[in-house]
Amino acid sequence: MNVRFLAIFTLSMCVAGAAAQPNFSFYVSTNGNDSNPGTETAPWRSIQHAADTVQAGSTVNVRGGIYEELVSINVSGNASDGYITFKSYPGETAILDGTHLTPGARSGMLTIHNQSYVRIEGFEIRNYRTAEHRLAPLGISVTGAGSHIELLKNNVHHIEQTFDGRDGPGHGANGFGIAVYGTDAKAPITDLIIDGNQVHHLKTGSSESLVVNGNVTNFRITHNVVHDNNNIGIDVIGFERTAPDPAVDQARDGLVSGNLVYNITSRGNPAYGDEQSSDGIYVDGGTRILIEQNVVHNVDFGIEMASEHQNRATSYITARNNLIYHCNTAGISIGGYAPERGRTDHTAVVNNTLYENDTAGTGSGEFQMQWNMAGNIFENNIVYAGPHCLFVWNRSQAEQNRPTTTIDHNLYYCASGPQASKWAAASATVTGFDKYLESTGNDLHSSFSDPHFVDPAGKDFHPKSGSPVITAGANTGLPVGELDLDGSLRVTSGKIDIGCYQRK
Template sequence: PRPHRTTAPSAYYVAPDGDDANPGSEARPWRTIQHAAESVGPGDTVYVRGGVYHEAVAILVSGSEAGGYITFRNYPGERPVLDGTGLSDPDGVNAFYIEDQSYLIIQGFEIRNYTTTLRNSVPMAIQVTGASHHIQILDNEIHRIETHAPVDADGLGADAHGIAVYGNRATPIRHLLIQGNHLHHLVLGSSEAVALNGNVEQFTVTQNLIHDTDNIALDFIGFEGTASDPAYDQARHGVVVSNTIYNVDSASNPAYGGERSAGGIYVDGGAYILIERNRVFSANIGIELASEHAGRATRFITVRNNLIYHNQIAGIAMGGYDTLRGSTERCTLVNNTLYHNDTLQEGNGELWLQFDTRENVFKNNILYANDQGLFISNPYAQNTGNVVDYNLYFAPTGQGGGQWQWKQTTYTGFEAYRSGTGNDTHGLFADPQFVDETAPDLHLRATSPAINAGENLAASGDQDVDGEPRIQEGVVDIGADEVGRQTALTPSIYLPMVVKHP
C-alpha cells in the first residue's frame, strides 16, 4: 500500500484513450483502473470515464480513518463498463479483488461478462476477502457473471458470484456496506448472487435490486470452514433492509438437477441479523433460515415487516432441509405479509418448519394461502418451543377448509388447529382486505380486520414496510403494513457502525 502522506486528497481520472504514463489528471488521464488501484492514497477519488475496460482489477491500496476513503467511481453522468470478455484465469477472474485492504468505495460501474467453462474456476464481479474493513459497494450494475462448467455427480464444481465477501482470517471483515446495486441475469452454479461467508460482522445490505438468477440472491453463511475457528466462522451482527428480489429459480441450474431450492434471502448458519422491509417474490423460497451443518444453528435472526409473495415452494422456511442438518433457534418473525406462496402446491404452505426448529417466535403475521389452503407445515416432532400467536389467516377455501400441519397431525379448520395445537389463541381467520390482490398491492384497506389486532412487541420495530410509523393508534396492525394517518418517517437503515460517504 502507498505510504501515508500529508498532502490533500486528490482527484484522478481514467479513460479508455488515456495512458498510464500520464499524471492521471482530467486532461491527461490514466489508461487502466489497475494503475489507479496501485497509485492513489487515502482520501483520493478515481473518476473512471465512460467506455469499456477489459480488466481484472486487484486493489492494492487502502484509505485510512484519518485520511478518508479511497473512491473508485464513475465520472458523473458517464458509464464505465468492466467487461470480462477475453479474460481468463484458472481460479476465476474478478472484476474487482480486495484482500486485506480498508476504507474503499466502489461505485457506479457496470460489470459484465466474467464467465468460465472450467471446473473449480469461480468468476466474480467483486470479491472482498482477508481482514478487509470499511468497504462500500454502491450503485453498481452486475450481470452476465456465469459459470458453464460441468458438475460432478454431487452437483459440484461450477460456481460464480456477483458479490462475494469471504472472511477467512482471525480478524473479521467488518463495517461493510452493500447498497443500491442491481444484480441480474447471473448463472451461479452452487454459489450465490451476493454471499457473506465466514468471519464477517457489522454489515448492511440495503436497497439492492436482484433478479433473474439461478441460485440464491442474498446468502449469509456460517460453519463452512471459511474461517478456521468455528467460534467466529459465521456472518453476524448485520442488517438486510429494503431490498427487492424476484425471479430466483434453480430449476435450470445443473448443480441442482432440476430441483427448485433457491431462496431470495437465505441465512445458513448466520447469527444476530435483522431482515426487514424487503420485498421477495417469484423465488423458489422467499426467506429461509437454516443451517446446513449438523450440530450448528442459525440463531437470533429477526425477520419483520417484509412482503413475501408468489414464491414457488414456501414463503418462509426454517430448519434443516433434512435430519442430517443443523437447527434454527431463537429467531423472531413478526409483522410479515405472506401471500399465495407454495404456488406449486407441494404441501409446504406459507410457513414451512423443517427439521429442528427451536424456541422461535412467529407473531403478528398475515398468511393468505392459495386455493391449496395450507398455512403451516411442521412435520417434525423434534420441533419444540416455537410460539405462534396473533397471526391472521385467510384462504379461498374458507375457515373450515384451511389446513395446518403440526407435528405429524393435519388440522382442517381454524378452530381445530387452535384447539389441537394451542397456537394462535389470539389469532384471526378473516379476509385481510388487501388493496389489490391481482397486482398485488398488499397494503391494507381502512376496514381491514388486521388493523389494531396485533400484539405490541419491541421486535416489530418502529417502521412498517413503507417506513411509516409502526404503531399509529395504540395497537400494532397485523402484517407488514401499518394503516394510519401519520406520514412516513425518514427511512431508517440502521447502519451498524457504517456511514455512507459521498
C-alpha cells in the same frame, strides 16, 4: 436484533464517514495513457494502474467506456485521510467487461483483498464466464480482513458458471455476483456496506448472487435489486470453514434491509436439476441479523433462516416488515436443513405479509418449520394462502408437541374458507382452522378472515379501511421495529396492525 448493537453500529458508521478527507482527484479514460499524470486532461488508461498508484483520500474518476481488465485494489484509505474511491465519472458508466478474459480458480472482475477504507461506486461489471468446474468467476470479490468497504450502485450481471454437473444437487461449480469472504481468523471484515447495487442474470452454480460468508461483522446489505439468477439471491453464511477458527467463522451483527429480490430459481441450474430450492434471502448459520423492509417474490423459498451444518445454529434473527409473495415453495422457512443437520434458535418472524406462496404445490405451505428448533416466534403476520390452502408445514414429528415456536396473533385466509384450510405436520394433516387450534394450542389470539388488501392483483397489499388486521397485532415484548415496509411509524397511538404495513 439487539437494539444497542444497532445504535452503536450506526454511530460508528457515521463517525467514520465524518473524517476529513484530502481532495485528490484522478482520472482514467479509454483514450488515456498510464504514463500520464492521471489528471482530467491527461488521464491514465487502466483502472489497475490507478489502483496501484493512488493513496488514502483519493478519488479515481473512471470515464465511460469498456475496460477489459481484471482489477485488484492494492491500496487502502484510512480513518484520518479518508476513503480511496473508485467510481464512474458523473453521468457516464465505466464498464468492466470480461468477455475476452478467462477466470482463474477464484477470480473477480474487481478484487479487494486485505484492504480498508475502499469505496467502489457506479461501475457496470459484466460478461465473465466459464464452463470449467475448477474455475470460479466473480463480479466483485472481497476477501481476507479489512474495514470500511463500501460497494455502492454497481450493476453486476452475466457472471456465469455453466459447468454441467451431474453429481447431484449442490455439487456443481461456483460463481458469484458479489461475494465477501472473511477468511482471516484474527481479524474480520467489518463495517461493510453493500448498497444500491443491481445483481442480475447470473448463473452461479452451487453458489450465491450476493453473499457474506465467514468472519464478517457489522455489515449492511441495503437497497439492492437482485433478480433473474439461478441460485440464492442474498445469503448470510456461517460454519463453512471460510475462516480457519470456528469461533469467528460466522457472519454476524448485520442488517439486510430495503432489498428487492425476484425471479430466483434453481430449477434448470445444472447443479440442481429440477429442484426448486433457491432462496430469495437466506441466513445459513449467521447470527444477530435483522431482515426487514424487503420485498421478495417469484423465487423458490422467500426468506429462509436455517442451518446446513451439524450442531450449528442460525440464531437470533429477526425478520420483520417484509412482503413475500408468489414464491414457488414456502414463503418463510425456519429450522435445521435435515434431522441431523443444523438448527434455528431464537428467531422472530413478526409483522410480515405472505401471499399465495408454494405456487408449485410442493406441500411446504406458507410457513415451513423443519428440524431442531428452539425459542422461535411467529406472530403478527398476514398469511394468505393460495388455492392449496396450506398454511403451516411442520416437518419434524419429534418436535410437534414441543414449544419450539410460539405462533400467535396472526391473520390467516384462503378463498376456500376456514373449513378447507390445511395445517400439516409430519404425522398428519389437520383440516379446518378450529381443529388446528384445538389440536395444537397455537394461534389462540389469531383469526381466519379476509385481510381486504387494496389490490392484490396489482400487487398492492395495503389493508383497506375496516380491514381486520388494523390495530389487531400484539405489541408487548415483540421486536416489531420503528417503521413499516413503507417507512411509516410501526406503532400508532400504542396500536399495531398485523402484516408489513401500518395504516396511517
